[in-house]
Amino acid sequence: MADTSGITADSLKNKLTEALQAQHVEVEDLSGGCGQAFQAVIVSPQFESKTMLARHRLVNSALKAEIAAIHAWTPKCYTPEQWQALQQ
């Protein structure tokens, strides 16, 4: 465990919730313990009328240091409406 990234699903979730005023964040640690691989669902009104590239850039800038420290980062970015539609 000495080689863990020090990054946890919770720390990512807190940071995303704060930085993007996200209404809903799910972060899943896929790394099996080393903290190197995460996937996330992020629902934020800040994604409105932004392309997917722009949404990812927004997320990446909020997590600059964290993403640099991990190997695999798979965000899925939805606006509140898109997320609501997906739930039905």
Next chain:
Amino acid sequence: MFSRAVASAFRPVSRPTFLRPVRSAIQFPSGPSIPSVLHARLLSNETRTAIDKAVSSAPVVLFMKGTPETPQCGFSRATIQILGLQGVDPKKFVAFNVLEDAELRSGVKEYSEWPTIPQLYLEKEFIGGCDILMSMHQNGELAKLLETKGVLVAADE
């Protein structure tokens, strides 16, 4: 786990010889040694110029880990498979292996302002990484874009 999921979602590329080997003609300058703390933040002019050249070397340019034949990361593999499924013309495609060059590996992240590899460029424009390509592939945007740019293998070939 990612590559396995992709492999089951999509059949392997039907043309195994689809993508030609990584071109290594462009030399990335090793440059003076820079303290490691600064290293990630400094994109030297030489490196920027070299990446400019790399990005302009073909209509479709991919920065990846490993080679198209032997990707060294599931995300790079998935990206290659998507380009293969889309029918990108090998003559209009070049891949650069960032694992062969530390300067390129860190430099391209800053150049694109994008923290991860792979990275796809289409006519010098940054399109995105694996996730973006995957969703563009699934929602049909990628097919439309590649068609518009004329980088697909002609149907009658």
